[in-house]
Amino acid sequence: MRENHKTVPKTSNVWYILFCMILLIFCSTNSLAQKNKVQLEREKKQNLKKIAEASRILKETASEKQASLGQLSALNAQIVSRAERIRVITREISYLEQEMVELSQIAYAMENDIVNLQQEYAAMVYAAAKANNNYSKLVFLFSASTFNQLAMRYKYLQQYTEARKVQVKQIKTIKTILQGQKVKLEEKKQEKNSLLQAQINENSNLLALKSKQSEMIEKLSLREKELEEERTESNKAVARLDKLITDLIEEERLARLAENTNTSSNVAASSSFAGSKARLNWPVESGFISGKFGEQPHPVLKGIKVNNNGIDIQTKKGEEVKAVYDGEVWTIATIPGLNKLVAIRHGDYTTVYAKLGKVVVKTGQKVRAKQVIGEVYTDKEGTTELQFQIWRNQEKLNPQIWLADK
Numbered sequence: 584m585r586e587n588h589k590t591v592p593k594t595s596n597v598w599y600i601l602f603c604m605i606l607l608i609f610c611s612t613n614s615l616a617q618k619n620k621v622q623l624e625r626e627k628k629q630n631l632k633k634i635a636e637a638s639r640i641l642k643e644t645a646s647e648k649q650a651s652l653g654q655l656s657a658l659n660a661q662i663v664s665r666a667e668r669i670r671v672i673t674r675e676i677s678y679l680e681q682e683m684v685e686l687s688q689i690a691y692a693m694e695n696d697i698v699n700l701q702q703e704y705a706a707m708v709y710a711a712a713k714a715n716n717n718y719s720k721l722v723f724l725f726s727a728s729t730f731n732q733l734a735m736r737y738k739y740l741q742q743y744t745e746a747r748k749v750q751v752k753q754i755k756t757i758k759t760i761l762q763g764q765k766v767k768l769e770e771k772k773q774e775k776n777s778l779l780q781a782q783i784n785e786n787s788n789l790l791a792l793k794s795k796q797s798e799m800i801e802k803l804s805l806r807e808k809e810l811e812e813e814r815t816e817s818n819k820a821v822a823r824l825d826k827l828i829t830d831l832i833e834e835e836r837l838a839r840l841a842e843n844t845n846t847s848s849n850v851a852a853s854s855s856f857a858g859s860k861a862r863l864n865w866p867v868e869s870g871f872i873s874g875k876f877g878e879q880p881h882p883v884l885k886g887i888k889v890n891n892n893g894i895d896i897q898t899k900k901g902e903e904v905k906a907v908y909d910g911e912v913w914t915i916a917t918i919p920g921l922n923k924l925v926a927i928r929h930g931d932y933t934t935v936y937a938k939l940g941k942v943v944v945k946t947g948q949k950v951r952a953k954q955v956i957g958e959v960y961t962d963k964e965g966t967t968e969l970q971f972q973i974w975r976n977q978e979k980l981n982p983q984i985w986l987a988d989k
Contacts, residue, residue: 619678620678623671623674623675623678626671627668627671629989630664630667630668630671631668633660633664633667633871633989634661634664634665634668636660636869636870636871636899637657637660637661637664637871638661639869639899640657640660640870640871640897640898640899640967641654641657641658641660641661643899643900643965643967644657644964644965644966645657649964650799650802650803650806651803651964651965651966652803652810652882652883652964652966653873653897653962653964653965653966653967653968654799654964654966655796655799655800655803655882655883656873656874656882656895656897656966656968657873657897658792658795658796658799659796659873659882660871660873660897661792662789662792662793662796665785665788665789665792666789668785669782669785669786669789672778672781672782672785673782675778676775676778676779676782679771679774679775679778680775682771683768683771683772683775686764686767686768686771687768689764690761690764690765690768694761697758697761800882800883803882803883804883807883807884810881810883810884811884814881814884814887814889816919816920817889817920819919819920820918820919820920820921821890821892821921823918823919823920823921824892824918824921824924824935824937825892827914827916827918827926828926828933828935828972828974829977831913831914831926831933832933832974832976832977833977836976849930849931850930851930852909852910852928852929852930852932853929853930853931853932854930855909855929855930856908856910856929856930856932857932859908859985860984860985861984861985861986861987862987863907863908863985863986863987864905864907864908864952864953864986864987865896865907865986865987865989866896866904866905866906866907866934866936866969866971867896867898867902867903867904867905867959867969868902868903868905869898869899869902870896870897870898870899870902870969871896871897872894872895872896872897872983873895873896873897873968874889874891874894874895874968875891875894875983876891876892876893876894876981876982876983877890877891877981878890878891879891892972892979893935893970893971893972893973893979893982894970894971894972894981894982894983895968895969895970895971896968896969896971897966897967897968898959898967898968898969899967900961900965900967901958901959901961901967902958902959902967902969903955903957903958903959904925904936904939904955904956904957904958904959904969905952905953905954905955905956906927906934906950906951906952906953906954906956907934907952907986908927908929908934908952909929909949909950909951909952910927910928910929910934910949910950911927911928911947911948911949911950912925912926912927912928912944912945912946912947912948912949912950912956913926913927913928913933913946914926914946915942915944915945915946918937921937921938921970922937922938922939922940922960923937923939923940923941923942923957923960924936924937924938924939924970925939925942925944925956925957927950927956931975931976932973932974932975933972933973933974934971934972934973934974935970935971935972935973935974936956936957936969936970936971937969937970937971937972938959938960938968938969938970939957939958939959939960939969940957940958940959940960940961941957941958942956942957943955943956943957943958944956944957973985
């Protein structure tokens with residue numbers, strides 16, 4: 584006759600599966616959070632580096648008593664970097680809050696699991712105690728009518744005992760992990776409080792910088808006539824530089840037409856340079872972009888536009904200038920308002936480095952990427968600024984999108 588008794592409850596297996604799912608979700612969430620944190624840490628380091636560079640350059644230009652456009656550019660760079668730092672901190676707080684919600688949800692689920700497991704375990708203990716009150720395990724075993732029935736009862740008791748051990752182990756494991764989750768949650772709360780304080784400090788710094796910016800613009804506005812004259816002289820210098828490079832390119836074009844040639848080396852150099860877009864080395868190690876490409880509003884004079892054929896990079900005194908790519912020194916010249924300049928040919932492309940105080944290469948010399956070609960000039964107002972341009976034949980390109988991320 585078939586034995587008719589209840590089998591061991593399988594509820595523990597269900598809770599074990601749920602427990603594993605919770606751990607899997609937690610691990611996935613933690614992995615994503617780690618990626619976000621790594622990215623944020625990278626951004627924070629870059630941002631702090633920019634703030635330090637702008638601070639150092641501002642300190643150098645501020646050594647001059649008279650307010651200058653160089654000082655204003657350094658202040659503007661500080662403001663941009665501080666604002667970016669606040670944005671990074673805000674994002675970091677957002678990620679932390681998300682992590683805290685997820686940790687709380689996991690902790691809540693684990694607490695429910697513990698309650699359910701404890702209830703199930705209590706029910707099993709009660710069932711076992713009740714069974715023992717009616718008859719002993721031996722009586723239960725040997726009252727079987729057949730050997731097969733005896734074997735089934737023995738197996739049932741084994742499974743029941745093992746299930747109780749598993750329940751105890753699961754309860755202990757989840758309690759341990761839950762405690763760890765609560766510790767992590769508390770750490771996240773403290774980290775968030777620190778970030779909120781940092782955010783308050785950065786907002787205060789930003790307000791102070793904006794106040795200085797307003798004061799400096801006001802001072803520079805009193806020199807409107809002088810600034811107008813400087814802009815006129817700057818436009819003349821730019822026109823001379825344009826003519827110099829345009830004439831060189833036209834001469835070479837006519838020479839190629841006359842010879843009806845376009846050497847393979849020129850094609851290869853052009854292709855190689857073109858393939859380096861967004862990956863070119865910076866011409867200086869430190870500094871920030873103080874003047875963007877194209878038409879931009881004058882930093883002080885209202886309603887006045889300034890056209891920039893390249894980018895201006897403000898840097899520290901004595902900064903070395905390096906070739907951004909392999910090429911050949913095409914020309915070296917001096918233009919009033921732009922000081923010394925070097926033009927390097929890369930097939931159909933030309934890179935121009937102006938406002939140099941010193942040049943250490945010669946016309947026709949082959950240069951390698953990162954090779955020093957000169958030093959940036961520091962003007963009478965204490966501003967050290969490089970004018971950097973990229974041409975493709977007679978087309979002026981935006982150097983900012985050619986340079987690698989700093």
